[in-house]
Amino acid sequence: MSYIKPAFHHPSLKPNKVGYLKKDYRGVISTLCAGCGHDSISGAIVQACYEISLEPHKLAKLSGIGCSSKTPTYFLSNSHGFNSVHGRMPSITTGANMANKDLIYLGVSGDGDTASIGMGQFVHAIRRNLNMVYIVMNNGCYGLTKGQDSATADFGSISKEGNANPYQAIDLAGLALELNATFVGRSFSGDKNQLVPMIKAAMSHPGFAFLDVISPCVTFNNTKTSTKSYSHVRDHIEATSTLDYVPFEEEITVDYPEGESAEVELFDGSKIHLSKLAPDFNPTDRFTAVNRLHEAKSKGQILTGLLYINPESKDLHNLMGTSDKPLNQFKQKDLCPGSTKLEEINRAFR
Amino acid sequence: MENEIIVNDLVVRFANVNGTGSASANEMFAKSIFRMGIPVTPKNIFPSNIQGLPTWYEVRISEKGHLGRRAGIDILVGVNPQSLKRDIESVTPGGYFVYDSSKKLHEEFIRTDINYIGIPMIKLAMEHYPVPRLQQLLKNMIYVGAVATLIDMEIEVLKEVIAEQFAAKPKIIPSNYQALELGINYVKEHFEYPLNIRIKRCDNVGDAILIDGNTACGLGAIYAGATVMAWYPITPSTSVAKAFETYCKKLRIDEDGKKKYAFVQAEDELAAIGMVIGATWNGARAFTATSGPGVSLMNEFIGLSYFAEIPVVLINVQRGGPSTGMPTRTQQADLISSAYASHGDTKHVLLFPSSPAECFEFTIKAFDLADRLQTLIMLISDLDLGMNNHMSPPLAWDDDKKYDLGKVLSAEDLEEMKEDFGRYLDVDGDAIPYRTIPGTHPTKGSFFTRGTSHDEYAKYSESGEVYLRNVDRLAQKWETAKTLVPEPEFYQKENRSNVGLLFFGTTTYAAVEAMERFEEEDFMIDSIRVRAFPFHQQVEKFIEEHEQIIVVEQNRDAQFRTLLINELDINPSRLISVVNYDGMPITAKAIQSGIKEKLAVST
Helix, strand or coil, X not given: CCCCCCCCCCCCCCCXXXXXXXXXXXXXXXXXXXXXXXXXXXXHXXXXXXXXXXXXXXXXXXXXXXXXXXXXXXXXXXXXXXXXXXXXXXXXXXXHHHHCCCCEEEEEEEHHHHHCCCHHHHHXXXXXCCCEEEEEEECCEECCCCCEXXXXXXXXXXXXXXXXXXXXXXCHHHHHHHCCCCEEEEEECCCHHHHHHHHXXXXXXXXXXXXXXXXXXXXXXXXXXXXXXXXXXXXXXXXXXXXXXECCCCCCCCCCCCCXXXXXXXXXXXXXXXXXXXXXXCCCCHHHHHHHHHHHHHCCCXXXXXEEECCCCXXXXXXXXXXXXXXXXXXXXXXXXXXXXXXXXXXXXX | CCCCCEECEEEEEEEEECCCCHHHHHHHHHHHXXXXXXXXXXXXXXXXXXXXXXXEEEEEEECCCCCCECCCEEEEEECCHHHHHHHHHCEEEEEEEEEECCCCCCHHHCCCCCEEEEECHHHHHHXXXXXXXXXXXXXXXXXXXXXXXXXXXXXXXXXXXXXXXXXXXXHXXXXXXXXXXXXXXXXXXXXXXXXXXXXXXXXXXXXXXXXXXXXXXXXXXXXXXXXXXXXXXXXXXXXXXXXXXXXXXXXXXXXXXXXXXXXXXXXXXXXXXXXXXXXXXXXCCEEEEECXXXXXXXXXXXXXXXXXXXXXXXXXXXCECCCCCECCCCCCCCHHHHHCCCCCCCCCEEECCCCHHHHHHHHHHHHHHHHHHCCEEEEEEEXXXXXXXXXXXXXXXXXXXXXXXXXXCCHHHHHHCCCCCCCCCCCCCCCCCCEXXXXXXXXXXXXXXXXXCECCCCCECCCHHHHHHHHHHHHHHHHHHHHHCCCCEECCCCCCCCEEEEECCCHHHHHHHHHHHHHHCCXXXXXXXXXXXXXXXXXXXXXXXXXXXXXXECCCCCHHHHHHHHHHCCCHHHEEEEECCCCCCCEHHHHHHHHHHHHHHHC
């Protein structure tokens, strides 16, 4: 079945290859605080989907509960969305993915939603290599309930409440690496140039693609003493590389300087091109990534960029051996064995 | 009594140590009796343990077809020293105690009112088999052979069942036959046989099958077209998942050898039901199976499925509660926690099967109802029904039956629609809105599913008016549900008494037997078996037509009675409660005496 988009649009904006304008990827007006990092991430998602010419109905957006989990209403209004319950987005996404392997699943969560109440479901989605993009909008605090520290708040960080956090932080990217997640990236809501290609690459990755995006909370955790504030992150950011996502059918037209760049080919023939800032960095080597993450942490730096990708990733459907056809496409005649078979089954119980 | 010959009416109980292979030997014993055309009810009374604790296997043999449990043990086969004293005490006066006489029975175990039959089981096993594990396994066949001879079982039938049981490992059949013969011959050489309580071939099983309810549920899900199962292991529901997977491997493989199903062992029950919700939201039929503790954990998601109107099929195989409770004993004690699961105003459709055939039928029904009503449907089974084999009508499927997938809009429907799509808009007046599946249409029909208050177009709303419209529609949908759930079953053509007997689920076996006894005593009573919640109008009518209703159920607090009072506004004094909650299935005798006692008090 083919659908033709209406041809009229604002003359200054070009439709993408599937005929959609950028506005077709937008959502309703955000009700988050002005300056919230999350809105920038929503913008990056819109940009990424427009640029890769995604048909909006081929993506499902899912979230848990919290400020971050509200954002799916602020992008992709033409996609089905699911704002589930606190910390349980991964299980909803798992079921949805089992039913239809052909959609892109974009899960949005926060540091409270993932690192505390949803930790169990998060790690098990990684373990199963569920084919999804999992974005954590990480601000180190609980915004909706007025600024309590979250489990990703750094040790000693002081939020608006004024108390130094006495607990160790859970590093979600480090944890994902440890658990053998097949795609791990970290970025900053304020760095769209890095974030947009990273989202595009994550969407084409056949497996669990995790993006830990530092996203400052302007209301409760943007103090000078907070390690998740705009100024702190800008001052301490260290990038492994800058990256470009090059879809399969496109030629690489940019000249990248030899020796300072690397290319990772994805399963669908698309490429991620990395201009390496750190010369010894290899994004397909998990051990390097783990070491670099620890080094950066010990220096008080925030390491960003594509930290790790496993180009051999096999997703959950692959591991389970499910049919090539999405399960929700099978009809009664394909699924019901019928009365003759049942009589045979009955006989075995006599 | 001593000289009277009793045929096809006895209870044999095997007292074993779990993990010694006794279960399969005992099952072959029961199946052989069934093959002789005699109705049989085996019950596995097992510990929450893998190896080394007492376990019992009780077989009621009843030519009349009484399938409930009966108290009183006619023959006890005691091969577990740990439980010996208790086992001997449990034998009915005049009954038989069959024991391992390899060692002499201590004097404290001697009762004068029962008969002792000593078979040197382990001694015989050790003489014939060198390997200890074999001695242990074949000892079971020795006692099966001995008891079979004592009650006059057809040995050829037993051998046939053994051959079928070990069809995949034919090498071990001869040694099993040999062990069987050891038991048979020992009895023939040392005792008078058969005993005065014995069995005899008859023709009272018809086309019935001997199957457990969990297997029937798993098969039902396959026939209903379920493609996604997500679950977390918990007794006594695990075998539902096992059955689904086992039969899917045979029945659901595509031409490329790939699976037309996804079977996900979740990290916990919360994730299990989350996966089901995700899958059904995305257009697949999906289900989970659990028990009380799992339902407790699923409460949050159950509320979401109710409020966001997402179909879910949940099979709740109840066990003894509260808390971890008695995980390997049966109860009907999750009624209120299932009916009103989750916070806020919620109500859920419950189906109460009472036989494996109905487990199959109602599992299929549950999928149709879930899709039709866009809500959670719980199939309420229990350990007795789920894990024990029951003589049941065969599983039935009508090839003309079409799945009821409910109100789902296709891309064509959306193209043709002139008005805006409202996910929660009651278009037809039955309070059931239309839904769309993600990926259906590029620009039409997308909506945002949420557990927060929403308007007819799925938009977030904090307006009291919008909220009322939505929850009042859900209440109206509950009224629609009443017209769709299975009707009750009646046991009389027309009313003949002002006393009614009301029951559901596994209480049915014992209740039917109790009714027969009342009949014999000319005690008139009308009976109704409720098969669903919300209560069908006919249930309400039956209660109205009787002065007193005896509600029989298997929990301490008479939860079903509470549901009747709460939902139908019945004067509590009219509902007399007979309960059984020690973890063992209720008996006809308990119902009979309970009713007499309660009626005597209330009149």
